[in-house]
Amino acid sequence: xxxxxxxxxxxxxxxxxxxQTRSYLRxxxxxPDLKQFTSCLWMKRYSKNIDPWISYSDGRIHNAIMVxxxxxxxxxxxxxxxxxxxxxxxxxxxxxVCIASASSTTGKHYVFVNGELHQxxxxxxxxxxxxxxxxxxxxxxxxxxxxxxxxxxxxRVSNLxxxxxxxxxxxxxxxxxxxxxxxxxxxxxxxxxNVNINGGVSxxxxxxx
Ligand SMILES: [Ca+2]
Numbered sequence: 001x002x003x004x005x006x007x008x009x010x011x012x013x014x015x016x017x018x019x020q021t022r023s024y025l026r027x028x029x030x031x032p033d034l035k036q037f038t039s040c041l042w043m044k045r046y047s048k049n050i051d052p053w054i055s056y057s058d059g060r061i062h063n064a065i066m067v068x069x070x071x072x073x074x075x076x077x078x079x080x081x082x083x084x085x086x087x088x089x090x091x092x093x094x095x096x097v098c099i100a101s102a103s104s105t106t107g108k109h110y111v112f113v114n115g116e117l118h119q120x121x122x123x124x125x126x127x128x129x130x131x132x133x134x135x136x137x138x139x140x141x142x143x144x145x146x147x148x149x150x151x152x153x154x155x156r157v158s159n160l161x162x163x164x165x166x167x168x169x170x171x172x173x174x175x176x177x178x179x180x181x182x183x184x185x186x187x188x189x190x191x192x193x194n195v196n197i198n199g200g201v202s203x204x205x206x207x208x209x
Pocket of ligand 1: 139140141146147148151
């Protein structure tokens with residue numbers, strides 16, 4: 001296991017209003033082809049409406065990676081195929097969610113909530129193609145746009161990051177227990193230098209590590 005970082009960059013974004021298409025983050029970092037990946041973030045829902053957390057379009061497939069919550073479900077799309085996962089957690093509380101996806105190899109997906117395995121799913125829609133657009137807080141129905149007001153995030157996102165491998169359970173537990181610790185070599189993160197902030201999204205003060 002790679003030695004963890006102990007000074008992980010901290011970032012927190014508040015998305016105050018749903019029902020709009022203005023407010024989102026666009027990640028500037030290029031996305032490579034992904035045979036497998038793990039995506040982690042802290043999510044705080046303000047309601048149980050439709051909340052898109054991650055929307056990655058490869059230019060051809062607009063739901064190449066899509067993570068949203070709605071009601072008591074978390075819905076994961078990979079290459080236009082969806083999986084529904086029970087997500088019966090209260091709103092207004094921070095949850096640490098990691099999705100470890102081996103879509104193109106073993107076809108297994110592991111969803112972790114607060115450092116525990118929450119769901120294992122078999123699902124094999126293949127490699128996620130790189131070179132696309134990665135949006136936080138809106139759902140792309142076209143590359144870089146095609147947003148719908150009813151599908152906009154009203155909530156809070158912290159420390160979103162993606163690694164191009166399956167993280168170990170111990171690495172995920174460490175992140176949950178201590179926000180300053182994370183595995184090295186993420187390929188993408190929500191740290192402030194890596195994103196364009198649009199609309200009414202505000203950054204919030206976070207602790208220093
Ligand atoms: Ca849409």
